[in-house]
Amino acid sequence: MPRAGSTTSRRRVLAVAITVVCAIAIGATASATTRRGPSADSTRPFDGLVAISPSRQMHLECRGRGSPKVVLIAGGVNSAAIWSMPYDFARPTPTVYPQVSKFARVCAYDRPNTASPAPDNGVALGTSTPTTGSVTPANGVIDLHRLLRAAHVRGPYVLVAHSFGGLIARLYASTYPKEIAGLVLIDSPSEYFFDRLTVAQQEMWTTGNTGEAAFPGAESFNFPAAFAEMRAARPAPRVPTVLFTSDEPFDYSAAVAAGKLGPEFTRFGPLSFRAHVAAQRELAKKLGAKLVLDTHSGHYIFVEHPGLVVKSIHRVVNQARHR
Numbered sequence: 175m176p177r178a179g180s181t182t183s184r185r186r187v188l189a190v191a192i193t194v195v196c197a198i199a200i201g202a203t204a205s206a207t208t209r210r211g212p213s214a215d216s217t218r219p220f221d222g223l224v225a226i227s228p229s230r231q232m233h234l235e236c237r238g239r240g241s242p243k244v245v246l247i248a249g250g251v252n253s254a255a256i257w258s259m260p261y262d263f264a265r266p267t268p269t270v271y272p273q274v275s276k277f278a279r280v281c282a283y284d285r286p287n288t289a290s291p292a293p294d295n296g297v298a299l300g301t302s303t304p305t306t307g308s309v310t311p312a313n314g315v316i317d318l319h320r321l322l323r324a325a326h327v328r329g330p331y332v333l334v335a336h337s338f339g340g341l342i343a344r345l346y347a348s349t350y351p352k353e354i355a356g357l358v359l360i361d362s363p364s365e366y367f368f369d370r371l372t373v374a375q376q377e378m379w380t381t382g383n384t385g386e387a388a389f390p391g392a393e394s395f396n397f398p399a400a401f402a403e404m405r406a407a408r409p410a411p412r413v414p415t416v417l418f419t420s421d422e423p424f425d426y427s428a429a430v431a432a433g434k435l436g437p438e439f440t441r442f443g444p445l446s447f448r449a450h451v452a453a454q455r456e457l458a459k460k461l462g463a464k465l466v467l468d469t470h471s472g473h474y475i476f477v478e479h480p481g482l483v484v485k486s487i488h489r490v491v492n493q494a495r496h497r
Contacts, residue, residue, distance in 0.1 A: 249337025
């Protein structure tokens with residue numbers, strides 16, 4: 175999803191930091207400790223690589239205690255570190271991952287070929303084994319299911335997901351409904367949004383949200399295939415669910431000014447944002463979810479206002495515990 179317009183200096187810093195992530199190749203040596211047959215389902219902190227196949231490992235980190243487990247699913251290109259990233263590195267404040275660990279066992283993981291901003295315009299590189307090909311909700315679900323099983327992280331789960339990660343969360347819930355205790359979806363696109371656009375507008379949105387591959391092997395997405403998978407999925411289970419939606423219109427002006435997108439994208443931003451909000455209302459009805467539209471935030475709601483998101487996660491966890 176496009177980053178919404180920013181008006182404060184700190185939002186400009188965040189936008190720059192997110193852009194930096196997409197401009198640096200992910201090929202560093204894994205820094206996490208490789209473990210054989212690990213169990214992340216305990217009260218002790220866990221941070222390591224978990225083998226999900228003979229040739230692939232995925233990075234997983236878990237903290238806290240209690241059930242249901244909270245599983246954080248990052249948006250496109252972002253690694254698990256995004257859930258611990260402050261809005262302003264110069265003035266760090268509480269972030270989602272450590273705050274949630276105070277009332278639940280919480281786990282975050284790196285999809286292959288991902289990274290997140292770090293201080294001084296650096297990056298925190300994801301350490302999962304790189305893969306090739308586009309990411310869709312279906313292969314995202316396969317990887318997550320294998321990871322949770324291999325690390326012995328037992329359900330039920332409250333899935334908390336941002337942007338494209340929301341499609342993975344919803345399809346996981348549809349595929350394994352008995353494992354799901356709740357959902358928190360943060361400014362995630364949906365097939366209801368895509369279907370509100372004309373064919374020409376769908377092509378524009380895909381172009382505006384794909385861009386150029388900044389480095390070989392970087393996480394990429396097949397949006398038409400992704401939304402087709404969502405249309406074919408079974409309905410998600412009725413569990414406590416919250417949907418957060420940005421209240422800042424999509425803004426392609428920087429890419430237009432840089433000559434990366436045509437001038438028609440200037441008007442397309444507000445138009446597609448209205449379709450997104452309407453689709454969020456429709457999705458909320460389908461899921462029986464609470465819809466939060468007044469977020470005073472751009473696309474990275476959980477970074478700009480982590481307390482708002484943490485409160486909703488806590489509420490969903492408590493509702494799940496009392497069901």
